[in-house]
Amino acid sequence: MLLATAGPWPVLPHGRNVQTSLSPPGTRTAMLSCPATIPRGPSASQQQQERRAQLWQSLSRGKKGIKREEILSVVARLTDPWQLKHDKELTMAVGALARCKAWEHSLSLLLEAQGHRLDPNVFACSAAISGCEKCKQWEPALRLLEGMWRDGPPPDAAVYNAVVSTCAAAGQWERALEVQAQMESRRVDPNLVSFNALIGACRSAGRWERALALGSELRRRGLAPDQVTYTALIIACREAGRWELALSLLGEAKLEGGLRPDVVLFGATLAALEPGAAWEQAVELVAQMLTGGPRPNSACLGAAVAVCRAAANWEAALEFLELSRRLDLEPSVRLFSAVVGACREAQLWPMALLLLTEMRSGQGPAPDVITCSDVLISLQRAGEWERALGVLQGMLDFGPAPDLVSVNAAMAACEAGREWLPALQLLQGLGAWSLSADVVSLNSAVSACGRGLQWAAALQVVASGRSWSRALDMLLQGAGLLRILPDVISFNTAIGACAPEGLWQNSLAILLDEMRHRPVIPDVVSFNAALGSCEVALQWEWTVVLLHEMEVQRRRPSLENLLDHDFQEIDSAADSFGDVANMEVNTVTAITAISAYGRSQQWWRALDLLAEAKRLTPRL
Template sequence: MSLEHGLRAHDQLQSPACSQERAYSCRRLGGRGGCGEILPTVLRKMHSEKPEVSLVHCTAAISQSRRDVRTWPTVLLLFWDLSLLRMSADVVLCTSAITTLERTSQWYMALQVFDSMPAFAVRPNVISRSSLITAFDKGEHWQAAIHVLIGMPSAGSLPDRISYNSAINACQTGEAWETACQVLTKMPSARLAPNLISYNSTVATCEKSGQWQAAVELLSDMQHSQLRLDVISYNTAISACEKAGEWQIALHLLAALPCCHLEPDVISFSGAISACQKGDQWQAAVELLAAMPLGRVVPDVIAYNSAIAACEKGKRWEMAVRLLSDLVAAKLKPSVVTFNSAISACETTWQAALQVLMVMHTWTTMPDTITYNSTISAVSRGECWQRSSAMLKHIASRALRRNVISYSSAMASFEVGGRWKGALGLCLKMCGSTVLPNVVSGSTLISACAEAGPWHIALRLHASMHSDSAAGPSIASSNSAMSACLASFHWQNALQLHAGICLPDSRVTPDVLSHGSAVMACERAFLHKNAAKVLAQLHDSCYCLCNSR
């Protein structure tokens, strides 16, 4: 976009006569064509006692400076010196300065130059305003870009296709997809047919805004307008579907590429694989990965990562480990995301998780907190509380920050092993650090106490969660506290807990397990009438659950 602006902004400078004059001016000033040499030379000549600098010299210097983004301060200094030395400026020079500042993302400076044009008795033209729109686009000020576009007709500058395209592109930063679509639809009324850039920018805005339906509809509009779509059009629409988890639409778009005489690339496949991952379609993700070489597309790390993540969600740890092996065999370097997904996939098989972690240490890829959290979670399921505790200490030794997930996962290993004191000790350590407990950690600790700990500790923990606005109660913690009371033959306490969560202002909603525990407490306490009431509540709960599905 910027290159197109630059070419149009300097049409006058590109004429044969002007090109010769510009080259002569550069040689006369002692420059050899490099912008780093011409600009300082022009400034020195301007401030000499007998300045030999003309408007052509300044325009040539600014035009050459577009090749080096580091020269924008000198360009700005040269421009302001024009007014100090009472030298004139024309629209070509001003536009050249705006374009240079736009290319270096100096939107505010570009606006200053634009606003100073009337002081030189220069009227901005369509190229100046289009360059300013692009400057606002790069500065992530889409409202200002739209404001300039809307004001162009009243200012006597009819916007052209580049003006519209720049304004549409600016809408991406603000995720203003509706505005982008409105700008696109107004182009025909301005006797401008939207081109591929117009549509692709609008599709990209819809993609960033999470509007996959609008993105797909725009593809259909492009086909009806007899525009030849490119791979970028489809890739952006596939990405929009991927973000929304619309894996079926993403696969349909991928399959439509050959029908449009377009070859899918690695971005096309990676987007479709990621869509399958978000849609819990691990088999489709693996099949797409396997189909990439058949389409003469070499899978990259991102494609493998998406497929491994799909296997993780599908709880297919064997396939995840196999894909990791295939990635290494393809001479690709696995990233930390690769290993994290593979370890998380091995959550139910802690030995495999440890093996993947050992493989990770053989690479230069450094494990992060997520790596160790996933490993601790896998080890906890294997009741290896010693390993989980050692892993928790290892996080700190690697100068990594332990978070609430780290502690909660380690506490879960004590829960399974019936070592409630160990879980309580970890909770105290967590509270002594800067890490605040949450619902998961509190529920895990209560569950550990329910397994083998004193029932009154479980009740105190549950009560503290109710009073803690940060952690808050959960149905899991309430059920665990009720289980602790049942295991200790304290039926009345279990029924009191059940009555509390059944109140209208309760922060949790009882489930089937809650009502089942209450029925058991009533039976053991010989409270048959109460049991009948709880059974009625259980019936209503099951009825609501069935209707919600």
């Protein structure tokens, strides 16, 4: 405990004559005429005062260096028995409780003080509300504000500002505006702190229009915005995608406001440029910081690189990375990750892979999972499946642990490279990495098998005839084990993969049988994929059946597949068009049909079809 009590002092009888050690033995000498000075312990009142002083010293240390449990213990000893004599001491105790986020205790202390005939002043109430703000307890703060109007003391602007900040911290922007309205109705003028809190509340709630309107309102009232005001307004501009206004506000802060923008304000402006991919303006802002503004930090350069990433400008992103090295800034993961993201957007996978190698070799911060995922996506888009597997293996060996996005990207890279076996192996290994497959994982594996032409090789002979391919068997049976419901994209991928091998029976079975018995509704792509399989196999009769089935299910046929088949009888094409005549058609439909008639030298039918198409779709 902080309070240490002194041990008992040794006490001798006062006034007793003490023989000195200089008297020779056996000699009668004169005794000392004055008594020896004996140390005495402090009286009870002095001990109490010292104890009380030590307690107050504990509370007055400041915001740091004292723990919550210690503050609660000190306040408990000051109030049991009650030792708070005036409102200043009460304010100090309430403020200490508020700083350690003990908002319940601070409110209870205010109530207890009234029982001891010690009325809290406005400073004590404001301190208690500040404690509510730290814990986002807006309802107790509002109740305390109401009690101040009812019982006193009357709240001032500081109390209102604390309540507004509490509502803002809790995301209650509408309540914050209500408090401001009540503040004005009570003839308490809002100040700059009030408006800053209101702007922050609206900005945090995504109400950027209201935040910008409040910025205009404070100017009309003759208040001068400060750094906090401009920063909040520029952040609101970022959320609204209004990067031009953000630049205008920064210029206003320098010219009209007479402010010297700090690094936080510049960083907010740089971040506001990202939605507009305004990388040239980002370069200009960083140049201003270097020539006369605050020294850019890693956060500012990271925001500038994020702008370059949005613009797919990897050269400018690399220049900002080099600038951070020249400024001897601590390399941050966010900065490297943004540069890798810029390389990903520019489809520059060698540079993204090189940056990852630098990070792993100790020339930069250790990569996080986002950085590795960006590299994997770059390799996926380039079809570099072997390098993608190498990056994934590096994550397993050295960290960070891969997430589902990383593994899905590696599987998609295998899909692009027509490597069906590694894709299936990655899918089966998800459980070992404590990951659960999703529909994207299944679709990648199915598509990899389809692109790898492994459908015929994976067919198995069963009693009822041919069964599904390896990937389709994984899709339906493996998905059941993983408790994942395949979506329409999964089935569409499986149907489309049957076309290259002429497996039109399988595509029809998937569409007309398997999907019908599952809660998956086929779409136009499903029918188009089956039509493609029938077209390759010259199964025009089944094409007519599918078109009729589309009309029955009121599906809109893809206009490239409608009549674009080698029909043995041109009349079947006309009948098929009639079956779907009640569906929406467009220019591609008419052109495809007319082309089919033209190739068969049925020009009069082409003219009739053109007239019918114009009647159905006047836009043609």
